[in-house]
Amino acid sequence: MSFRSVQNPSCLPVAILLALLLAACSHQTSEAPQSPAVIADHGLLRVPGKSPLRSQLVIQPVEMRDVPHAVAFPATVEADPARMANVLPALTGKVVELKVGLGDHVARGQLLAVIDSGDLAQAYADADKARDALDLAKKGLDRARGVQQAGGNALKDLEAAQSGYNQALAEFNRAQTRLTAVGGSGSTRAMNVTAPISGAVTALSVAPGMYVNDPTAAMMTIANLDTVWITANVPESEVGLVARGQPVDAILSAYPDQVFHGRVSFVSPVLQADTRRDLVRVAVANPDGRLKPNMFANASFDIPQPAQVFVPESALLMNNDSTTVFVEVAPWTFERRSVELSYDETAGARVVKGLKAGDRVIVKGGVLLND
Known part of the structure; x- marks a missing residue:
């Protein structure tokens, strides 16, 4: 509404004129352009x-x-060398009994094999002869002491008897120690091979009836897999990003939905000459034995970032x-x-x-x- 739309405003009452003026002003205000939302x-x-x-x-x-920025490297599961033991025969001989098989779990001190050994028989004979010589020397020493106390023996004879006894005792101790070292016991004349650690038999190279001719060749290998290593192959260009104690998450091909956690326990001081990669080992708890040596994995390292x-x-x-x-x-x-x-x-x-x-x-x- 505008003022031009009002005819003869002077003929209208004052109240009505004011109302028309207010309405006109309100209409003009509503028709004014609004400010933009953004310029x-x-x-x-x-x-x-x-x-x-x-x-x-x-x-x-x-x-x-x-x-931290995560960087992943290919890895494999390995047994911890500090938790592995090669079982060597103390002497050569024939395997009479084999008490375990490949993959069996054994406890420390458990009987693994029985070997009939000629060398062990010689060790028993040496111990028996040393014991007999010791008994004879002890009797001679006792007689020499009795005679000397009675005044019928010279002091040098007592000293000679004492020396003979001491030498016999030393020889007996040597023979007994060697017999114990090669697995001899009083209950049997065969050589008992026992487990040096607890773990699983991961390698076996003997069978019943087989002759063990090389005492430096392992009969079997026992590995304790309660804790294993996940060994990552880190390229030479990335070696500076990893350090001992660094947290690591690993995912195995066998268990893609599970993440295994550990920390870097070893960084090899020498690169592999053929691959130009460094071996970085992560200790991971394996109480249920699910992680098996030679499994493939991806190890993700948390690299600190600014x-x-x-x-x-x-x-x-x-x-x-x-x-x-x-x-x-x-x-x-x-x-x-x-x-x-x-x-x-x-x-x-x-x-x-x-x-x-x-x-x-x-x-x-x-x-x-x-x-």
């Missing part, structure tokens, strides 16, 4: 003070986190083929900026390029400015 200004987007977008946009500073920029995924907007965010360069003034990301399954969107510490970005409602 584009030389590549910047400015949100005016009366823009309804101010209540829709959420602005936050970027987050800085010290999140603090990096992270933003919530709600701040990311697609602009053509690039990922962008709106950065506040002045109060309620924003700049569209392209970013490069490195997604982390646990940490979120890591920004490797495009943002820095202290930047403030729109984390909610940015899609309203995206057009």
